[in-house]
Amino acid sequence: xxxxxxxxxxxxxxxxxxxxxxxxxxxxxxxxxxxxxxxxxxxxxxxxxxxxxxxxxxxxxxxxxxxxxxxxxxxxxxxxxxxxxxxxxxxxxxxxxxxxxxxxxxxxxxxxxxxxxxxxxxxxxxxxxxxxxxxxxxxxxxxxxxxxxxxxxxxxxxxxxxxxxxxxxxxxxxxxxxxxxxxxxxxxxxxxxxxxxxxxxxxxxxxxxxxxxxxxxxxxxxxxxxxxx
Ligand SMILES: *[C@@H]1O[C@H](CO)[C@@H](O)[C@H](O)[C@H]1NC(C)=O
Ligand SMILES: *[C@@H]1O[C@H](CO)[C@@H](O)[C@H](O)[C@H]1NC(C)=O
Ligand SMILES: *[C@@H]1O[C@H](CO)[C@@H](O)[C@H](O)[C@H]1NC(C)=O
Ligand SMILES: *[C@@H]1O[C@H](CO)[C@@H](O)[C@H](O)[C@H]1NC(C)=O
Ligand SMILES: *[C@@H]1O[C@H](CO)[C@@H](O)[C@H](O)[C@H]1NC(C)=O
Numbered sequence: 170x171x172x173x174x175x176x177x178x179x180x181x182x183x184x185x186x187x188x189x190x191x192x193x194x195x196x197x198x199x200x201x202x203x204x205x206x207x208x209x210x211x212x213x214x215x216x217x218x219x220x221x222x223x224x225x226x227x228x229x230x231x232x233x234x235x236x237x238x239x240x241x242x243x244x245x246x247x248x249x250x251x252x253x254x255x256x257x258x259x260x261x262x263x264x265x266x267x268x269x270x271x272x273x274x275x276x277x278x279x280x281x282x283x284x285x286x287x288x289x290x291x292x293x294x295x296x297x298x299x300x301x302x303x304x305x306x307x308x309x310x311x312x313x314x315x316x317x318x319x320x321x322x323x324x325x326x327x328x329x330x331x332x333x334x335x336x337x338x339x340x341x342x343x344x345x346x347x348x349x350x351x352x353x354x355x356x357x358x359x360x361x362x363x364x365x366x367x368x369x370x371x372x373x374x375x376x377x378x379x380x381x382x383x384x385x386x387x388x389x390x391x392x393x394x395x396x397x398x
Contacts, residue, residue, distance in 0.1 A: 201241060203257040204233035207249035216292060217245035220266050234266075247271050247292070254281050266290040269297075270315040285344040291318040301346020324348045335360040 211218045211229050221227045221234035221243050228235050234243030240263045246254075248271040261267060262284045270292045282288065282300040291299065292315050299309050299318035304327070307320030325340035325348050334340050334350040338361040343349040352361035 199239075200230055201233070201257070201260040203244065203246075203255075203260045204231040204235075204241070206255060206257060207232050207246050207251070211243075211245040212247060215245045215247065215268055216290065217243040217266055217268055220290075233261075236263075242266070244268070254278070259284065261285070263287055268292040270294050279346055283344045283347050286321075286342050288321055288345065289319065291345075292316070293318065299345070301344075305346040318345070321345050335362070337361040 210231055211221070211234065217234055218229065221229050224242075226237050227242055232245050233241050234245075236242045241261045242264060243266045244261045244264050245268045247268045251269070251272040252275050254269070254274075258281060264285065265287050267285075267288060267290070272294055274294055274297050277300075278293075278297065279300045282291075293299065295311065295314060295316055297316060299306050299316065303309050305322055305324070306318045307322060308317075310317045310319070321342070321344075323342050324346070325342060337353045337356040338350040339353065340348055341351045350361070352358075355364055357363050
């Protein structure tokens with residue numbers, strides 16, 4: 170039986186507001202697709218499970234460890250027959266810890282982790298190199314069953330080229346092996362030379378562009394080879 174205040178009419182506006190609120194809440198708690206890309210939950214003895222249980226305020230859902238606002242803090246996609254991380258993988262860009270071991274991963278993962286600035290622990294299959302190479306991490310450890318990349322290095326410090334970024338921009342990390350130039354407040358565009366309201370416009374990452382040009386080069390030569398054969 171529902172209790173009603175006297176004279177309280179069912180108001181359509183209130184209904185609409187409640188519906189919008191419900192939809193908003195629904196969206197806020199919606200699980201990112203990457204968390205349910207693999208069946209089951211986080212392995213109970215995985216590094217992600219341990220991290221999530223030891224850190225206050227985090228909750229395990231499907232293959233993810235989520236922060237209070239629903240952001241992905243940990244992702245455990247181990248033992249899931251993955252050949253590629255897949256198109257949803259960038260949803261985990263806020264992750265601190267990721268496990269991908271026991272998967273038949275193929276190819277180079279460097280570009281996969283672009284923008285993963287929070288990542289501190291990455292566990293990979295034994296035969297897959299840490300993205301960005303050894304110089305992008307504090308510690309790279311090879312075990313019999315996996316490879317662990319730990320502590321993302323800030324290349325802005327180790328590269329140590331103050332001339333790299335233009336006058337009105339500064340260097341900022343952009344994931345393992347990547348850095349970017351971020352324009353100062355009030356500047357944007359090529360070499361941060363344009364003044365205006367768009368700040369934080371990034372325009373290059375050293376490793377990213379190198380990788381891209383090498384890929385284009387390889388693609389070009391392979392294609393020529395394929396044509397001539
Ligand atoms: C993990 O799961 C296995 C089997 O499901 C169980 O035997 C084991 O006790 C669990 N370990 C922990 C740390 O919960
Ligand atoms: C991987 O998953 C398979 C079945 O999906 C299971 O039999 C196997 O024990 C798992 N291996 C590890 C290392 O968890
Ligand atoms: C990596 O493999 C080693 C054994 O080769 C194991 O002791 C360790 O727990 C593994 N790390 C993770 C995070 O699974
Ligand atoms: C990089 O340099 C900045 C400022 O010079 C410093 O605050 C930061 O701790 C350094 N980071 C590392 C990993 O050395
Ligand atoms: C950077 O900003 C200063 C001060 O606003 C300006 O004088 C200078 O021309 C700018 N440099 C470039 C390369 O746009």
